[in-house]
Amino acid sequence: MGDGPAVTRAWVLHPDISGKDRARDPGLALEEAVSLAHALPELEVLGAEVVRLPRPHPGKLFGKGKLAELGERLAAEEVELVLIDGSVSPVQQRNLEREWQVKLLDRTGLILEIFSDRAATxxxxxxxxxxxxxxxxxxxxxxxxxxxxxxxxxxxxxxxxxxxxxxxxxxxxxxxxxxxxxxxxxVKTRSLHRAARAKVPFPIVALVGYTNAGKSTLFNRLTGAEVMAKDMLFATLDPTMRKIALPGGGPEIILSDTVGFISDLPTELVAAFRATLEEVLEADLICHVRDISHPETEEQAEDVAAIMASLGVLETTPRIEIWNKIDRLSEDELTTVRTRAARADGVHAISAVTGEGLEALTDAITDALAGATQEEELRLAYAEGRARAWLYEKGLVEAEAQDEDGYVLTVRWNAIQKAQFEGL
Incomplete structure (x- = not known):
């Protein structure tokens, strides 16, 4: 192996428990678990399987026969680490490690390892x-x-x-x-940075979505940035922000690429990453990127909506839905997706890889930002008559008062108009 990191031989198991309320296909759940395992470079996944269980054994998760059968397979393959796609109690973990003579991680433990590997800030x-x-x-x-x-x-x-x-x-x-x-x-330092950034008159557009939906690829395509955009779960863990000018004379915006969401994200991690996702809470526009080619794209969209709600993202924040990866669809599927997207409000079918559909998407982002208005109080010195005249000319003034320092104006404007005013 030379001087490279030691490789750990791993095996992935997805327990499929009978009678458990489950919307997901166990085969696809196993596929996602294997993708999670691949996100740790030092793991070599030797095999993966769905294990059907009539009920979980309280002490060892699996029944006696299944325990022995799996043990033989793990020993034959010289497996060092077993990844169980689900929650495993501390007692079950200890007993399974003793029984199989391996190390064991459950889903939460594995996600924590990935997060520890990736967190950059x-x-x-x-x-x-x-x-x-x-x-x-x-x-x-x-x-x-x-x-x-x-x-x-x-x-x-x-x-x-x-x-x-x-x-x-x-x-x-x-x-x-x-x-x-x-x-x-x-967090205090970050809030100071945020306050400083709030003075920058650029609207924030946040890309959110299920992990591996193609957010980073889209981010790179729009900004020309080199964010890690591997076909891998959790490729991005800290928001990456870039200022860009939208094509076709659109406004300058701050585009934020965020950590991917995932089903059954451990509650400890939703809380832990609330701060990492706070850019989303402050966004002027949220772009929900979906992998429309994934068999469970609808379930993934529901997971994203649930996490957004738990983070406290307001329903009133304008949103655009982006159906990505149309390059992976067959001709028939593509026709259906395009028809559905055209009928739906605020939905755009694109390929971040080929660039198809991006022009219409950036136009829609420009329009959405122009539509979102907010009321603010502005103070202008008496000498700033030109700026005051501009606000009246644009029809942005709702009310005006005067004091010894100058004009106190109540204006209602969108992010683009605010940016234009700041640039006067």
Missing amino acids: REGVLQVEMAALSYQRTRLVRAWTHLERQRGGLGFVGGPGETQIEADRRAIDEQLVRLRRQLAKV
């Missing part, structure tokens, strides 16, 4: 550490040092005796307090 790193510690606190039953050995990892601790567990718990709580303090400072 100081705030992102702190948020991941806090989410990891909160998760770790619930499973102080043994050491998790597997991925930690190969690269920083998340340093999951544990210990043999009850006293050790108590000491670990106390250490985690102290660390969480420290991290919260650090985070408060970072």
